[in-house]
Amino acid sequence: MSTGRLTIDLNAITENWRALDALSPSTVETAATVKADAYGLGIAPVARALAAAGARTFFIATAEEGAALREALGPSARIFVYGGHMAGDTDTIGDLGLVPMLNSIEQMTRHFESLPGLPFGVQLDSGMNRLGMEPAEWAAVRDITMRQGPQLVMSHLACADEPGHEMNRTQLANFHEMTRGLGVPLSISATGGTLLGPDYHFDMVRPGVGLYGGMPFEDAATVVRLSLPVIQVREVDAGEPVGYGNSWIADRPSRIATVSAGYADGVHRALAGKGIAMYHGATACPIVGRVSMDLITVDITDLDGDPQALDLLNTMQRIDDLADAAGTIGYEMLTALGPRYVRRYTSAAA
Structure with missing residues (x-):
């Protein structure tokens, strides 16, 4: 052996997915975040193992990652793009059936004009100030957006790895306020939020690092x-x-x-x-x-x-x-x- 050997236990990854899935009732879907080449471990073998274990929805960061994932999983998997609909991504999103999480009015305009009628989701900023539509921006386009029928409305927690942090409750309250009465699937939790309990589960959780043996999932199997x-x-x-x-x-x-x-x-x-x-x-x-x-x-x-x-x-x-x-x-x-x-x-x- 002249180079190092990285052994990746696919059973451990699926065991971790099942363990996180078991924390929510059957009405809550457990997706899988496989961005950054499945956190460096190989998007194709990891995603295929998760799909065989029962995962049906996957999240990646960019349309380019979505292309690699679609090639690995075929047409049946639902693939959301956290980065949304960026300039130059229209053909990839449309041809491969990716679902962009639209983060701004600019992205909404691009998607509705270039791919009318095709699936999309919406990402809201509930207080992290990193990505997503802020409350005033969302209020201005909420009604017209909902008439287009988003598949998912989500946000992301800034401090979920600290269960007692008051920011978790603040963002939860903000998300409730921004999504009240929408009548579409909602999601706010990755690994840390999944571990915070049912108040944070909504309709879908989308664990990432916990699948791969990382904190804050203390009980994760070694991958x-x-x-x-x-x-x-x-x-x-x-x-x-x-x-x-x-x-x-x-x-x-x-x-x-x-x-x-x-x-x-x-x-x-x-x-x-x-x-x-x-x-x-x-x-x-x-x-x-x-x-x-x-x-x-x-x-x-x-x-x-x-x-x-x-x-x-x-x-x-x-x-x-x-x-x-x-x-x-x-x-x-x-x-x-x-x-x-x-x-x-x-x-x-x-």
Whole structure:
């Protein structure tokens, strides 16, 4: 093995989807968000596994992603585009039967004029101030929009990963006010909102990161295992440095494994010195020295022999453990996993 191997457990993804689906009554549809190439794990195999598990509605960010998803799933899946109907997307949306979530009067005008009568949804801004129509803007076009028959009206929560945050209740109240009497399916919740409980479920939830083993879904099954090959093992004496800047000095005679991966592969440079290990079976081997572009150095002194590979991600060290150490979030760690890894999909536990 000359490059790292990223093993993606499709059973774990579908197990997580079913677990989140079980939190809502059968009247609430559980969709699946597979944007950003299914959070870096491969949109085609992931979406096919979710469809086989029962998912019928999918969300992506752009029309281009929708084209890849339509090719993977065929004509039966319903595909919503969070980014809406952008200039230049008309043919893709129309030809592939995508459903844009219209975010502005400009997008509504574009859609109604270029694709009259074709499906659409509406995204409202309930307080996040990122995407969607604000209350006054929505009030001005609400009646004419509803006569066109949107398939879905949605919003997005800013602080759903903090259950006690007052912003959740504020946005919920705003969304109720903006959608009162519409009589069409409503949605406000991704993973975090799904976990907030039935007040936030409405007609559809659309989990994303929780499907892939990320927080705030604490009970998620582990989805990814990342195994990295050892290129070389060397002996260093007490007092000798390892890596750029002499940032780590051996305090005993040590064996150092140099592993093939680095920040070019999504292993953040900020992980150095933060207590992150690599694993040989159940044995943790500390990362020492700086993470460089293509290489990581690991202290394997306490192993009985020299391993051929070490795991950076497994059931003992998950994506959010790396994210916490790097001062970021699991979403970024997942989507940063580099193209040099050999991806292996399995239906058994990795």
